[in-house]
Amino acid sequence: xxxxxxxxxxFGRGLTLAAEKQPxxxxxxxxxxxxxxxxxxxxxxxxxxxxxGIAEQxxxxxxxxxxxxGKTPFMGAYAAFSPGRNxxxxxxxxxxxxxxxxxxxxxxxxxxxxxxxxxxxxxDIALMRVLPNMSVFAPADAVEAEQMALxxxxxxxxxxxxxxxxxxxLVFDNLYKFEIGKSYRIRDGRDVVIFTTGTMLAAVLEAAExxxxxxxxxxxxxFPTIKPLDEKSIVKYARKFxxxxxxxxxxxxxxxxxxxxEVLSADQPTIQLRIGVNDQFxxxxxxxxxxxxxxxxxxxxxxxxxxxxNV
Amino acid sequence: MTTISQIEKHxxxxxxxxxxxxxxxxxxxxxxxxxxxxxxxxxxxxxxNYNPKKPHDENRDILALSNGHIVPAQYAALAEIGAIAVSExxxxxxLGSRLQGHPVRTLLPFMEITSGPLGSGLSEAxxxxxxxxxxxxxxxxxxxxxxxxLDEGNIWEGAMFTNKYALSNLIVFVMRNNIQLDGDTEDIxxxxxxxxxxxxxxxxxxEIDGHNIKSIIxxxxxARAIDNQPSVIIAHxxxxxxxxxxxxxxxxxxxxxxxQELKKALEELK
Ligand SMILES: Cc1ncc(C[n+]2csc(CCOP(=O)(O)OP(=O)(O)O)c2C)c(N)n1
Ligand SMILES: [Mg+2]
Numbered sequence: 001x002x003x004x005x006x007x008x009x010x011f012g013r014g015l016t017l018a019a020e021k022q023p024x025x026x027x028x029x030x031x032x033x034x035x036x037x038x039x040x041x042x043x044x045x046x047x048x049x050x051x052x053g054i055a056e057q058x059x060x061x062x063x064x065x066x067x068x069x070g071k072t073p074f075m076g077a078y079a080a081f082s083p084g085r086n087x088x089x090x091x092x093x094x095x096x097x098x099x100x101x102x103x104x105x106x107x108x109x110x111x112x113x114x115x116x117x118x119x120x121x122x123x124d125i126a127l128m129r130v131l132p133n134m135s136v137f138a139p140a141d142a143v144e145a146e147q148m149a150l151x152x153x154x155x156x157x158x159x160x161x162x163x164x165x166x167x168x169x170l171v172f173d174n175l176y177k178f179e180i181g182k183s184y185r186i187r188d189g190r191d192v193v194i195f196t197t198g199t200m201l202a203a204v205l206e207a208a209e210x211x212x213x214x215x216x217x218x219x220x221x222x223f224p225t226i227k228p229l230d231e232k233s234i235v236k237y238a239r240k241f242x243x244x245x246x247x248x249x250x251x252x253x254x255x256x257x258x259x260x261x262e263v264l265s266a267d268q269p270t271i272q273l274r275i276g277v278n279d280q281f282x283x284x285x286x287x288x289x290x291x292x293x294x295x296x297x298x299x300x301x302x303x304x305x306x307x308x309x310n311v
Numbered sequence: 312m313t314t315i316s317q318i319e320k321h322x323x324x325x326x327x328x329x330x331x332x333x334x335x336x337x338x339x340x341x342x343x344x345x346x347x348x349x350x351x352x353x354x355x356x357x358x359x360n361y362n363p364k365k366p367h368d369e370n371r372d373i374l375a376l377s378n379g380h381i382v383p384a385q386y387a388a389l390a391e392i393g394a395i396a397v398s399e400x401x402x403x404x405x406l407g408s409r410l411q412g413h414p415v416r417t418l419l420p421f422m423e424i425t426s427g428p429l430g431s432g433l434s435e436a437x438x439x440x441x442x443x444x445x446x447x448x449x450x451x452x453x454x455x456x457x458x459x460x461l462d463e464g465n466i467w468e469g470a471m472f473t474n475k476y477a478l479s480n481l482i483v484f485v486m487r488n489n490i491q492l493d494g495d496t497e498d499i500x501x502x503x504x505x506x507x508x509x510x511x512x513x514x515x516x517x518e519i520d521g522h523n524i525k526s527i528i529x530x531x532x533x534a535r536a537i538d539n540q541p542s543v544i545i546a547h548x549x550x551x552x553x554x555x556x557x558x559x560x561x562x563x564x565x566x567x568x569x570x571q572e573l574k575k576a577l578e579e580l581k
Pocket of ligand 2: 489
């Protein structure tokens, strides 16, 4: 496996780089500065760093107000609590208001690990993608996360970014260019196509290798933007492959796979296997143990796809 | 400079118009809105640095209405200063109208926040006041909150935050009318001792008769002069103020006057 790197630190790096060029950028954190990767920004720009204490409802409203007077706020917290606890304030003061606040949900997914199910956000994509004016993003690795911060700094509408506590294997090199709304074909294949988002990309690529040994040649397409979804590509691949798989570290209900299914059912009805967490909460354990238990490691993903493919 | 008696006249117009608006719309919240008419008039006609011809002026003062359900009072005040036509008032709550049942910033340039869901306006205004302070500008952010609205935890998160950053450019008016949707505030969820609560959160507190224009203006002047802490003005107001059969009765929180009631009310508001 390739080198592991912190996605949180990388996003924070991108935020700091963006802030060097863009004086309007401010960052807000509810008592989680280093934990979510905002430490570098806080150190470099103390006068543009806002510590709100543990108050997730307050912090998004404050961010909205800052945007109203010309600031570009990046507000970060744990995804379980933001948007988990402050969804209505996000809806009213940021989305209906169409303020350019970037909401960062760190510690998303099962890989939070030992802190357990209370802290493992598996519903945040669903919560955010139903909101008009909101865009939703999930980087796969450190390279993509850093670029995402730089691009979103110039994006003039609400945005939600989810990323994990755990370090992720590097998939992209420095030639990679993140663009809003674009999907990326990472692997070619002839038999099926796997759509994935965020943290699952590396495992899905490994699963594709395992499938190859079983004579299933899978293409892999990565969607760092969950909303607005690259619908054209989804339809194009569905026409080509006639069978589609989605993989995400999130509830199957309402997440990325659901978003893909919404597109397909309207424009290109296609049989789809949705892989994710199936209407369950997580639990305490090591991240790897959890991914295995919930069927999100490369071997488990490959096995599920093979069984489904052969039916 | 507008005289007190002129402001009182505008307040009367606000009361008359907001009742007509709610009657035509067939729904709305008259009691709190009638109670806030004097403060609305004083803010727009005297207290705030505000030019309706330049609603996005970078030096303007800001009014953030947190208890969005009383927005007919704000729309009517905007008509008094010529920001919107009186005829537009009658579109309240109708399909395609800029005058939504609760304020929506993106639809009407004079709205500074989107509100209605109670409890978030103070925090939002605090973000504005902080941003203004970071920019080194001298502008004031006025916030109106309901007393029932103070049940919301979000308000007290905002109160702590505003104190931490010593946002002396933020001034809150609490509409202390002692009613909320289900009844009297002290029955639903006791707020007293309310001044002590704010004081213990680090705020400068004053209490006024919220129907006395002179007191309203003086309290705002006093609050603006404080430069090291935020200010809250607890404005004792009468829900339904000016209409005898509505005054003090929580049941008019969200009840629409019918044609008969409107006629009677307008006879009293002269
Ligand atoms: C978050 C939220 N919960 C509930 C409501 C419904 N609601 C609207 S006004 C109101 C009572 C508010 O009391 P107060 O602020 O004192 O207003 P007044 O009755 O004096 O006008 C309630 C419960 C709401 N708008 N927002
Ligand atoms: Mg009240």
